Amino acid sequence: MNPSVVASARRLVVKVGSSLVTNDGRGLDHERLALWSEQMAQLAEMGKEVVLVSSGAIAEGMQRLGWKKRPHAMHELQAAAAVGQMGLIEAYERSFRAHKLATAQILLTHADLADRERYLNARSTLRTLLGLRVIPIINENDTVVTEEIKFGDNDTLGALVANLIEADVLVILTDQTGLYTADPRKDPAATLLAEVTAGAPELEAMAGGAGSAVGRGGMLTKVLAARRAARSGAHTVIASGREPEVLIRLARGERIGTQFTAAREPYAARRQWLADHLQVRGKLKLDEGAARALTEQGKSLLPVGVAEVIGHFQRGEVVACLGPDGRDLARGLANYSAEEARKIARKPSAQIEAILGYVDEPELIHRDNLALL
Numbered sequence: 510m511n512p513s514v515v516a517s518a519r520r521l522v523v524k525v526g527s528s529l530v531t532n533d534g535r536g537l538d539h540e541r542l543a544l545w546s547e548q549m550a551q552l553a554e555m556g557k558e559v560v561l562v563s564s565g566a567i568a569e570g571m572q573r574l575g576w577k578k579r580p581h582a583m584h585e586l587q588a589a590a591a592v593g594q595m596g597l598i599e600a601y602e603r604s605f606r607a608h609k610l611a612t613a614q615i616l617l618t619h620a621d622l623a624d625r626e627r628y629l630n631a632r633s634t635l636r637t638l639l640g641l642r643v644i645p646i647i648n649e650n651d652t653v654v655t656e657e658i659k660f661g662d663n664d665t666l667g668a669l670v671a672n673l674i675e676a677d678v679l680v681i682l683t684d685q686t687g688l689y690t691a692d693p694r695k696d697p698a699a700t701l702l703a704e705v706t707a708g709a710p711e712l713e714a715m716a717g718g719a720g721s722a723v724g725r726g727g728m729l730t731k732v733l734a735a736r737r738a739a740r741s742g743a744h745t746v747i748a749s750g751r752e753p754e755v756l757i758r759l760a761r762g763e764r765i766g767t768q769f770t771a772a773r774e775p776y777a778a779r780r781q782w783l784a785d786h787l788q789v790r791g792k793l794k795l796d797e798g799a800a801r802a803l804t805e806q807g808k809s810l811l812p813v814g815v816a817e818v819i820g821h822f823q824r825g826e827v828v829a830c831l832g833p834d835g836r837d838l839a840r841g842l843a844n845y846s847a848e849e850a851r852k853i854a855r856k857p858s859a860q861i862e863a864i865l866g867y868v869d870e871p872e873l874i875h876r877d878n879l880a881l882l
Contacts, residue, residue, distance in 0.1 A: 512762030512763075512764070513746065513759045513760075513762050513763060513764050513765070513768065514677070514678050514744040514746065514768060514770070515678050515680065515746060515756075515759035515760050515762075516759070516760060516761065516762040517677075518557065518676075518677035518678040518744075519556070519557060519558060519677055520557070520558040520560075520639070520674065520675070520676045520677050520678075521552065521557055521558065521559050521560070521676060521677065521678050521679075521680060522559075522560045522561075522562060522667050522670050522671040522674070522676045522678070522679045522680070522743075523549065523559060523560070523561050523562070523680045523682065523756065524561075524562040524563075524663055524664060524666075524667035524679065524680065524681045524682065525545060525561065525562070525563045525564065525565075525682050525750060526564055526663070526681075526682060526683045526684065526750065527564040527565055527568055528683070528684040528750075529541060529545075529682055529683070529684065529750035529751075530542055530545070530563060530564060530565040530597075531565050531568040531569070535568075535572055536568065536569050536571075536572030536573070536596075537565055537568070537569045537572075537596060537597065537600055539600055539604075542600050542601060542604050543604045543607075545561075545604075545756075546601065546604035546605045546607070546608060546610075547604075547608065548754060548755075548756040548757055549561065549605075549644060549756065550605065550608035550610055551756075551757055551760075552756060552757075552760055553610060553642065553644070555760055557760065558639040559644055560635065560639070560644075560645045560647060560670060560674065560676070561601070561644060561645065561646045561647065562647045562648070562663055562666055562667040562670060563597065563601070563646060563647075563648060563663075564648070564663050565593070565597050566589075566590045566593040566594040566596075566597045566648055566651065567579070567586060567589045567590050567593055567651065568593065569592075569593035569594075569596040569597055570588070570589030570590055570591065570592035570593025570594070570596075571589050571593070572593075573592050573593065573596060574588075574589060574592060576589065586651060587651055590651030591651075594614075594616075594648065594651075597646075597648070598612070598614045598646060601646050605644055610642070610643075610644055611641075611642075611643045611644070612643065612644045612645075612646055613638050613643050613644070613645045613646065614646055614648075615631075615634070615635070615645050615646065615647045615648075616647075616648055616649070616650035617631065617647060617648075617649060617650060617666070617670075618649065618650045619787055619788060621650075622669060622673065622782075622785060623786055623788070623827070625782060628673070628782055631673060632673050632674060635670075635673065635674050636674060639674070647666070647670055648663070648666075649663065649666055662730045664681060664730040664731050664733075664734040665730060665733070665734055665737065665787070667679055667681060667734060667738075668734035668735070668737040668738040668743075668745075669737070669785050671738045671741065671743040672737070672738060672740060672741040672743070672781050672785055673785075675741055675742075675743075675775075676738075676741075676743050677742075677743060677744070678743060678744050678745070678746065679734065679735070679738045679743050679744070679745045679746075680745075680746045680748070680756065680759065681731050681734065681735075681745065681746070681747045681748075682748060682749070682750035682755065682756075683731065683747065683748075683749065683750060684749065684750065684751065685728060685747075685749060686701060686748075686749045686766060687701050687702065687703075687747050687748060687749070687765075687766035687767035688701070688702050688705065688712065688715060688716065688728060688731075688732065688747060688767040689701055689702065689715065690702065690715055691715065692717060701766075701767065702715075702767050703764060703767065703768065704764075704767070704768045704769075704770060705767060705768075705769055705770070706769070706770055706772045707735045707736050707738070707739035707744070707745060707769040707770060707771050707772065708735075708736040708739055708772070708773070712732050712736075713729060713732055713733070715732075716728040716729040716731070716732040717729060728747075731747050732769075735747070735769035736769075737784075737785070738769075738771070739769070739771035739772070739773060740773070740775065740776050740781060740784050740785075741775045741776060741781050742771050742773075742774075742775030743771055744768065744769060744770055744771050745768075745769040745771075746759060746765070746766055746767070746768050746769070747766050747767045747769070748765045748766025748767070749765075749766060752765055776880060780879075780880040781880070783827060783840045783841065783842070783878070783879070783880035784840055784880040784881075784882060786827045786840050789820075789822075789826075789827050789828050789829045789840065790820060790821065790822035790823070790826040790827065790828060790847075791818065791819055791820030791821060791822035791826070791828045791829075791843075791847050792818075792819040792820055792828060792829045792830075792831055793810070793815050793817070793818060793819070793828055793829070793830050793831065793850070793873070793874075794815070794816045794817040794818075794819065794831045794832075794833070794835070795810070795814050795815060795816060795830055795831065795832060795833065795838070796814050796815075796816045796833060797833050798814055799811070799813075799814025799815065800814075800832045800833060800838060802814065803830060803838060803839055803879065803881065804838060804839075804881060807876060808876060809872040809873075809874060809875045809876040809879070810830060810841065810872060810873045810874040810879070811858055811871070811872055811873060812850070812853040812854055812855070812856055812857075812858060812861065812873050813855060813856060813857050813858070815850065815854040815855065815873060816833070816854070816855070817854070818847055818850045818851045818854055820847060821847050822843055822846065822847045823843075823846050823847075824843060824844060824845055824846050824849075824869075825842055825843065826842070826843055827840055827841070827842060827843075828840070828841060828842075828843050828874070830874070830879075837882055838881065838882060839879050839880060839881045839882055840879070840880050840882065841874035841878050841879040841880070842874060842875075842878040843873065843874060844869055844870040844872060844873055844874060844875065845865075845869065845873060849865055850873060852864050852865065853865065853873075858871035858872070
């Protein structure tokens with residue numbers, strides 16, 4: 510068996526789940542935080558660049574506020590995150606300082622990555638910090654986020670950060686051993702998968718189910734995160750954070766958990782940015798011919814192939830391209846607004862000028878501004 514991909518990786522994103530940094534939701538487990546800091550300090554000594562994506566802020570905030578149950582109201586979650594983020598970063602800063610490593614706090618929202626300029630600024634900042642041997646500690650900016658712009662879970666955030674900085678490997682540490690052929694809690698015949706190809710469609714069916722009561726991300730979100738990370742060429746390892754010195758053993762080549770190999774060629778930076786849009790302004794439902802032209806022939810999207818225009822968007826905004834079955838196929842920059850797109854949908858490009866009074870581009874989305882999912 511080949512060694513773990515972590516062994517040869519130079520740049521890592523390590524995501525640590527809520528159950529691994531909290532006492533079953535009752536505030537932070539400072540002893541475990543110290544262990545994570547120690548392992549990542551050893552990775553730094555091996556010459557690896559490490560970015561940490563850590564959950565735990567809301568759980569710490571709940572403990573500090575004396576709340577026994579996780580609230581449902583958005584403003585209460587935001588308040589808990591604001592209080593808890595102080596404790597989370599303070600604890601990590603103290604732990605890493607014991608190993609003579611500086612840390613930096615980075616709070617992100619989807620809006621930060623959806624805006625091209627802010628996306629590039631975030632990438633430059635993170636790369637500069639890594640060059641300075643600083644450990645960036647990243648979390649979602651829950652204090653200002655709303656449902657419309659949430660990443661949804663830190664597994665997804667970890668994958669987006671891996672793409673952002675062009676990491677070699679995303680390591681998702683959880684309270685589960687890895688990906689099984691079925692839910693091992695229900696099926697005694699389920700077996701652990703040691704290595705799979707990221708994005709293989711059968712993996713999502715295997716993942717199913719929900720995770721722990723503390724965190725939001727079950728195994729399915731981790732499998733989807735591995736598929737997303739593979740778009741930039743990053744491999745993913747999903748392993749149990751309960752394993753002793755799991756990061757060090759992975760870095761030494763030991764195979765632990767499930768390794769997701771990125772089989773596809775990585776996207777260029779601009780297409781990666783397009784593919785990583787979780788929220789879009791609108792959607793274009795394509796007919797069968799247009800769907801094939803995009804996915805199999807690498808062609809642009811012409812108005813004639815659009816069966817339905819959904820939502821409201823302006824020229825230059827990112828829209829989703831859906832197949833006839835509603836499956837998400839691609840992201841792209843629209844050459845026309847939603848109102849204009851509705852007028853020219855199902856029409857040949859030669860008629861655009863007669864319909865709109867002008868023609869900008871013959872394509873609704875040019876192939877250079879398309880990223881297949």
